[in-house]
Amino acid sequence: MQRKLSLTQKDALIGFGLILPSLLIILGISLQPILSTLFLSVFESSRGINVERIFVGLGNYTALLSEQLFWVTIGRTLYFTFVSVGLELILGLAIAQLIHSHPPGWKFLRTSLIIPWAVPTIVNGTMWRWIYNADYGALNGLLLQLGIIDKYIPWLTKPDVAMNLVILADIWHSVPFIALILQAALATLPADLEEAAAVDGANALQRFLLIRLPLLRPAILVALVIRTVEAFRAFDLIYVITNGGPAFGTVTISYLTYLETFSFGNVGRGSALSFLISIFTLIMAFIYIRVLYRPEEN
Amino acid sequence: MKKTMRTLWQVLLVIPVVLFIYLPVAWLVISSISTRSELLSTPIHWIPQQPTFQNYINILVPGQDASEVAKTFRITLWNSLLVASSVTVIALTLGSLASYALVRLRFPFRQTMLIGILGTRMIPEISLVIPLYLFATRFGLFNSPLILIITYLSFALPFAIWLMAAFFNTIPVELEDAARIDGCNRIETLFRIILPISAPGLVSTGLFVFLTAWDEFFFALILTSTVSAKTVPVAIAEFTGRYVVDVGGMMTGGVLAAIPPVILSLIFQRYIVSGLTAGAVKG
Amino acid sequence: MKAIRSFTILTFALIVMASVIGCAPQQPAGPVTIRVLSMEQAGATVDEMNAIVGEFNTANPDIMVEIEYVSYDALHDKITTSMASTPPAYDVFLADDIWYAEFSKAGYVMDATDRITQDMRDKIFASAWDITSVDGKVYGMPWLLDEKYFFYNEKLLNEAGFSAPPTTWEELVEQSIAIKEQGIAEYPIVWSWGQYEAAICDWVILLYGNGGSLMDANGAPAFHNEAGVETLNWMIQSIDDGISNPASISYVEEDVRNVFSQGKAVYAVNWNYMYDLVNFNTDESQVTGQIKMALMPAFTGSGVESASINGSMGFSVAATSPNKDAAWKYVEFLTSEDVQNRYSAHLLPIWQTSFEGENLTKLEGYTPANATTVPMFNVQFPYAHVRPKVPYYPEASKTLQLALQEALTKQKTPEQALNDAAAKWVDLAK
Known part of the structure; x- marks a missing residue:
């Protein structure tokens, strides 16, 4: 029976077979919660037992889209996402390159990279909140002893400063992810291509830009997509370090969703926000893929 | 001479990276062995003058006075290990198969599927957690490690699939074609050629899936209630009271929670290196 | 293909396993179980709270109280989530005074107005009742007075x-x-x-x-x-x-x-x-x-x-709890004059009588700090304001x-x- 199938058909069959278990699990777990969130998003309702639900159609969505707070928050979230992911990519690529060139102690460095990820986020956040503290924080202590500042600075009292400090904490936590992914990708790259280029007289930078970077593109794409999705939904670190303050200066879109859903009990609005977040991330993922993904190279 | 210069440059670059990673870590460790009174002093005591290991003693060999969190910390550590490793094993096995199919095999909707799989990861867990709680109570899974394994798979699988896709994509197609000419079918190619070459990727993916599950907080908070299923992040969060934050205890928890993943990565370091050589030989 | 088949089997096995566990009967024989949600560092230590539970369980063989602790930050989210299922995961929970209006409107907390005796009304601080009261109805027992x-x-x-x-x-x-x-x-x-x-x-x-x-x-x-x-x-x-x-x-x-x-x-x-x-x-x-x-x-x-x-808290019974009477019995016990007088090393009692005569001497003597904080409480509490009780x-x-x-x-x-x-x-x- 199978012999009669063409190679492509056979591929398709195997393909579906390989994907099926994963798909079953993902859908089995997520489908119902996603559908119920979608359902809730078209009602105006507060949380509670036997509360009255008022059908509002797309009302929650249009209301959110017409609010200034929503767009300001989206703007802030985009800033957080692009600054942190951008810097993480640059630093991550540099660190991956460095490790790949096998400097003295590279194995130690590679293992060390795990640590920022291994420290639980809640501890991570508390640690940074403490480091940034105006009166007894390590940042002020260090900068003062190095002579960079002459007086302790209340870091977290200015919205833009607080935002950038949260980004710094996020970078510390997430650079290792990109660095390790790219380093592992570098390890799988064939060495002969570059050697050939070196023989042809290409210098290190040319070899990096023309050979290594294009080969790394799939890995960069994946790292970027995953990190962007994560960063756009950033919540935990912000909750612990600033609680969204000062003056909502670090409230991201996920934080707003948390406030609406859990703190305020505006279940409908919270669910609508969730879907708007998904749509935004989906759009960003598509843009990345259009720009970076070229499957027809195969 | 040129080699020495190169090494010198490398070392100059390694130092800031190491500092960037270790300065906060050092502060974490210092906080865990300082009394609060010393932690608060200005100018800062970079090296505690009266280091105390009481926080570690409380967690590792809890006495009568230790807090409830400290007493149960070891049990929650075990729960976390169980959940995170189960999730890793399942996500890696199923995920690499799916990933291979999505990257290398041609069939309808595969790109849509690749993005769709990630789509489930795009909805904030804040919105998913109440339906999942209801699911858990309906099936009697509330407060069991199993519900955490199941729900964590919902993000660990897409994560694994995407990461593995990155590595599979970097493997030249020619390699696979050569194997197929030698008479291997798809599945054989996957297991004999692709997976061995991707060992560094597999190990990295596994490590990251493990860490993501290890760090997860919100699902664990809502879906568990007692030490029979509570995980480390939830336990550590309990060092915060209504007003009091037991910073020393929390930092100690953080240091201890970071140790198992680091040990794991040390164990798997070897495989990353051997995967590298295997790939080089075949390539 | 063999690999695929075994994975499919594994997946189905997981699902089947999940549903089998789900079908297991959930009716424990013996005493009624009351599940209590409290928090870490709630004034009273976990050891003290456990001791009170122990006393109650010994005195009431037909009721079995099980107590759990979460962090304060998690308490609100834990309560609201657990109320989504029937029966709720907890029969009794600790609530902050600013949540009472929200909880009563959402139907989470049992109306306990009729269960409050005249004796309780007379002997407990009037401003303590403000904590658990919304629109003249009482939704729980005040506990952990603070300002x-x-x-x-x-x-x-x-x-x-x-x-x-x-x-x-x-x-x-x-x-x-x-x-x-x-x-x-x-x-x-x-x-x-x-x-x-x-x-x-x-x-x-x-x-x-x-x-x-x-x-x-x-x-x-x-x-x-x-x-x-x-x-x-x-x-x-x-x-x-x-x-x-x-x-x-x-x-x-x-x-x-x-x-x-x-x-x-x-x-x-x-x-x-x-x-x-x-x-x-x-x-x-x-x-x-x-x-x-x-x-x-x-x-x-x-x-x-x-x-x-006024930043106090209260213990309430879940409105959808199947064992409201047993649950209330525990809340009453926990906040009773006797228990409060004996377990006041780390929190202030709600009973005015605890601040009189011999009880006062005892209360002030529990810790060195109490010698200052207890008299100060008496002076400051009349000036403490409750935040608006709106949902x-x-x-x-x-x-x-x-x-x-x-x-x-x-x-x-x-x-x-x-x-x-x-x-x-x-x-x-x-």
Whole structure:
């Protein structure tokens, strides 16, 4: 029976077979919660037992889209996402390159990279909140002893400063992810291509830009997509370090969703926000893929 | 001479990276062995003058006075290990198969599927957690490690699939074609050629899936209630009271929670290196 | 293909396993189980709470209480989630006083009005009932009475040449100027004005101490007036003048304690918990033995002698609990005069009788800190204000926190910020 199938058909069959278990699990777990969130998003309702639900159609969505707070928050979230992911990519690529060139102690460095990820986020956040503290924080202590500042600075009292400090904490936590992914990708790259280029007289930078970077593109794409999705939904670190303050200066879109859903009990609005977040991330993922993904190279 | 210069440059670059990673870590460790009174002093005591290991003693060999969190910390550590490793094993096995199919095999909707799989990861867990709680109570899974394994798979699988896709994509197609000419079918190619070459990727993916599950907080908070299923992040969060934050205890928890993943990565370091050589030989 | 098949089988096995476990009967034989959700560091220690449960279980063989603890931060989310299932995961839970209006409207908490005896009404502090009451109905037993106090570092104050703490905020400013001039403290007072509920607590103290209030008798916002603007201006001015620690804008209670216990501030406003840790615990504090408490100051000419914030909690029974009677029995036991008198080393009782005669002597003797905090409680508690009992309080509070922060970070004028917040409150009440 199978012999009669063409190679492509056979591929398709195997393909579906390989994907099926994963798909079953993902859908089995997520489908119902996603559908119920979608359902809730078209009602105006507060949380509670036997509360009255008022059908509002797309009302929650249009209301959110017409609010200034929503767009300001989206703007802030985009800033957080692009600054942190951008810097993480640059630093991550540099660190991956460095490790790949096998400097003295590279194995130690590679293992060390795990640590920022291994420290639980809640501890991570508390640690940074403490480091940034105006009166007894390590940042002020260090900068003062190095002579960079002459007086302790209340870091977290200015919205833009607080935002950038949260980004710094996020970078510390997430650079290792990109660095390790790219380093592992570098390890799988064939060495002969570059050697050939070196023989042809290409210098290190040319070899990096023309050979290594294009080969790394799939890995960069994946790292970027995953990190962007994560960063756009950033919540935990912000909750612990600033609680969204000062003056909502670090409230991201996920934080707003948390406030609406859990703190305020505006279940409908919270669910609508969730879907708007998904749509935004989906759009960003598509843009990345259009720009970076070229499957027809195969 | 040129080699020495190169090494010198490398070392100059390694130092800031190491500092960037270790300065906060050092502060974490210092906080865990300082009394609060010393932690608060200005100018800062970079090296505690009266280091105390009481926080570690409380967690590792809890006495009568230790807090409830400290007493149960070891049990929650075990729960976390169980959940995170189960999730890793399942996500890696199923995920690499799916990933291979999505990257290398041609069939309808595969790109849509690749993005769709990630789509489930795009909805904030804040919105998913109440339906999942209801699911858990309906099936009697509330407060069991199993519900955490199941729900964590919902993000660990897409994560694994995407990461593995990155590595599979970097493997030249020619390699696979050569194997197929030698008479291997798809599945054989996957297991004999692709997976061995991707060992560094597999190990990295596994490590990251493990860490993501290890760090997860919100699902664990809502879906568990007692030490029979509570995980480390939830336990550590309990060092915060209504007003009091037991910073020393929390930092100690953080240091201890970071140790198992680091040990794991040390164990798997070897495989990353051997995967590298295997790939080089075949390539 | 073999591999695929085994994976499919594995997946199905997982699903089947899940449903089998799900079908297992869930009717335990024997005593009724009452599940209680409490929190870590809730005043009473976990050991004390467990001991009370032990006593109850021994005295009531037909009831089996199981108690669990979460962090305060997680408590609200845990309660609201667990109420989504029937029966709820918890029969009894600890609730903060600002959640009661929300919980009663959502139908989470059992109406216990008829279960409160006249004896309980008479002997428990009237303002304690405010915590668990919404619109005249009682939804639980008050527990863990707390309010904010005025703390000062007597040693530093004496060094500055003052023998008594300020009784008005104006006097505090005068003393602070002298303290600054002598270089005793760079910022004499530290507050918790971060974007948290803590900011509202501090603002209530200042606003009510200036004759203002958050809400009028009709439930309309009442803070966007002269009293409110004046208070907010005073806060901004005190930061500009270096009297209040500028980092207060990012601080919560614990930061206040940390700064105060370094001797970096002469005054602080905080809850009861701070006294023991700052004045008696050498591991935590560098100023042990130097700390005193005084009546919270108010503004001159406001006609108010003092104002503070009531930050207590209560134990309630879930409205959907299948075992309400047994659950209430436990709540009653936990908050009974007898149990409270015996377990008051770390929290203050709700019974007025606990503050009289022999009970008072015993209460004051439990810890060195109690000798100061118990008499201080008696003095300050009559001035403690409860935050508005409206179901939309969490959102109203966040709105007001934003307004305060916008004014403190000078993004808006106090008038503008308070007017915007008041408009939002009106919106929320609709």
